[in-house]
Amino acid sequence: MRVLAHIHTFNDADIIGCTITALLAQTRPVDGIVVVDNGSTDATLDHPSLKHATVLRHSKNLGTSGAIVTGMNFALEQGYDWIWVFDADSLVRPDALEKLLAAYSGWPPAQQKETAFLACLPRNQHDNQPYHGGMLTPRGIVLAVPACGHGHYPCHVTIWSGCLFRLEAVRRIGVPDPDYVLDWGEFEYGARIMRAQFKGFIHQDAVLEHNIRGAPSLNPIDVKIGGATARFYEFPPIRCYYMCRNTLYFALYDFAGRQYGLLRGLWWYGCRLQGKSGPVRGVFWRSLRLTANFLVRPRSHRKQIRACFRGMWHGLTGNIAARY
Numbered sequence: 001m002r003v004l005a006h007i008h009t010f011n012d013a014d015i016i017g018c019t020i021t022a023l024l025a026q027t028r029p030v031d032g033i034v035v036v037d038n039g040s041t042d043a044t045l046d047h048p049s050l051k052h053a054t055v056l057r058h059s060k061n062l063g064t065s066g067a068i069v070t071g072m073n074f075a076l077e078q079g080y081d082w083i084w085v086f087d088a089d090s091l092v093r094p095d096a097l098e099k100l101l102a103a104y105s106g107w108p109p110a111q112q113k114e115t116a117f118l119a120c121l122p123r124n125q126h127d128n129q130p131y132h133g134g135m136l137t138p139r140g141i142v143l144a145v146p147a148c149g150h151g152h153y154p155c156h157v158t159i160w161s162g163c164l165f166r167l168e169a170v171r172r173i174g175v176p177d178p179d180y181v182l183d184w185g186e187f188e189y190g191a192r193i194m195r196a197q198f199k200g201f202i203h204q205d206a207v208l209e210h211n212i213r214g215a216p217s218l219n220p221i222d223v224k225i226g227g228a229t230a231r232f233y234e235f236p237p238i239r240c241y242y243m244c245r246n247t248l249y250f251a252l253y254d255f256a257g258r259q260y261g262l263l264r265g266l267w268w269y270g271c272r273l274q275g276k277s278g279p280v281r282g283v284f285w286r287s288l289r290l291t292a293n294f295l296v297r298p299r300s301h302r303k304q305i306r307a308c309f310r311g312m313w314h315g316l317t318g319n320i321a322a323r324y
Contacts, residue, residue, distance in 0.1 A: 001101065003164070004080040005030040008067035010038040012088035013047055015213055020049040022091045028098035030084065034074055036067040063181030063242075064160060072175045075167055083170075087161040089213045096120050096206040100164050103152055103203055116169040116198035118152070120162030120208035131210065133158035133202050136191055136255065144202070152203045157190030162208035169198050177254075179320045182239060184246035191255045233293055237307035240294075241324040244287040244308050248315025287312050 005023045009016055016035070023030055033053035037045060038061040045055060056070055068085060075083040084097065100118045107115070122131040133144040133155025144155035163186075173196045176189040193200060235243070291308040294301035307324065314322045 001081045002031040002079070003082045003084055003097065003101075004071075004075045004078070005033045005084045005086065006036065006068070006071035006075070007033070007053070007086045007088055008036045008038065008064060008071065009040060009044050009088045010061055011040045011042045011044060013040070013043040016044055016047050016088050017049040018091060018212065019086060019088050020052055022094075023086075024052060025094045026092075026097045027095050028101060030097065031080070032078070034071055036070045036074075038062055038067055062178060063185075065176050065180040065182070065185035066178040068160060068185070069175045069178045072165070072167075072170055076171065081167055082164055083167060084164045085160050085162070087210075089211055090122070090161040091125070091209040091212050092120060092162060093207045093209070096162070096208065097164075099151075099206040100203055103201075111199075114197070114199050115166055115201065116173065116193045116196075117163050117165045117200040118206075119155075119158045119164065119200065119202045120206040121202055121204045122159055122162055122208045122210040125209045125212050130204075131159060133200075134187075134190075136187075136194060141187075146202075146204060151205050152201045155200055155202050156194050157187050158200070158202055159210070160186050161210060162206075169193070169196075172196060173198065177320075180242075180246050181323070182242040182246075184243075184250050187250050188254055191250075232297070233290075235290075235304065237303040238324045240290065240304045241307040241311040243290060244311030245315040245320075245322070246311075247287055248312060249318060249320050252316070253318050253320070287315075 007016070007019055007023075012019075020033065020035075023033055035050060035053045035055045037055060037057045039058050045057070054074075056074060058066065058070070062070075064087075071085070072083055086092070100120070104112060104115065104118055119133070123129065124131070132146065133153075134141050134157045135144050136156045141157075144153060146153040173189075173192055176185050180188055190200065287308065291305065291312070294304040294308065298305060314320075
């Protein structure tokens with residue numbers, strides 16, 4: 001089985017070397033590395049570690065989804081059997097690929113044939129908290145619950161990074177939708193995998209250390225207001241736009257709308273309180289909460305506020321072709 005490791009980058013000169021080094025250290029070596037660069041303006045492409053990789057460069061930033069489409073098409077053209085997808089801010093442990101392929105090899109042929117992906121279990125490097133996968137249900141997105149005593153568990157969706165896709169399944173399903181650009185592209189693809197009656201799994205012993213850079217835009221900020229402490233989150237405007245647009249578009253048009261009608265999709269996926277272990281608000285309320293996060297600090301977050309409202313409008317009206 002030939003495995004291509006894919007890394008998508010944008011101005012990652014400070015960390016790209018670590019990501020490639022982790023791939024080269026695998027106990028089951030990868031058979032190739034491709035770096036898809038989204039028009040970096042720093043020294044990413046000058047890093048010495050890129051001598052170990054094939055570099056494909058976009059003239060402009062096509063986002064995560066656009067880069068993964070390029071990487072998957074390259075893997076299909078080159079006759080690989082698997083593509084192992086990574087963000088540049090992820091470090092995979094040395095035995096991860098060995099464990100993923102060993103698990104797959106031990107399954108009966110019927111289960112192998114219906115598998116679309118096996119994924120590492122991502123853990124935030126700063127607090128070691130796991131990012132478990134999700135299940136797409138008629139009543140919303142719920143957390144996939146790992147079974148006790150099992151190394152792997154099924155899920156419909158997980159983050160792109162650390163996900164090992166079987167390319168024979170990709171040929172039948174198609175590549176991801178590049179219009180998602182940033183955020184929720186993995187949900188779109190997970191829904192498509194499910195509709196095609198393929199399955200995905202997370203292997204709990206194949207570990208990915210995620211967010212190695214610790215970007216401030218992904219971390220909470222606690223601010224003292226009088227005698228109380230309020231927690232805020234910082235995101236750049238481009239992320240605000242795509243988070244709002246893509247969550248609403250997915251809920252209303254790409255998944256729930258296709259199966260249950262727009263009004264029912266808005267209720268189950270958009271507005272309803274959902275979740276097993278406590279209320280998890282629907283994506284419509286998530287978008288409003290993200291916007292409110294900046295509305296309480298309007299002087300310094302005008303761009304974020306405009307991006308949130310514009311993204312919500314495009315998501316509600318189904319304008320997935322728009323760009324930030």
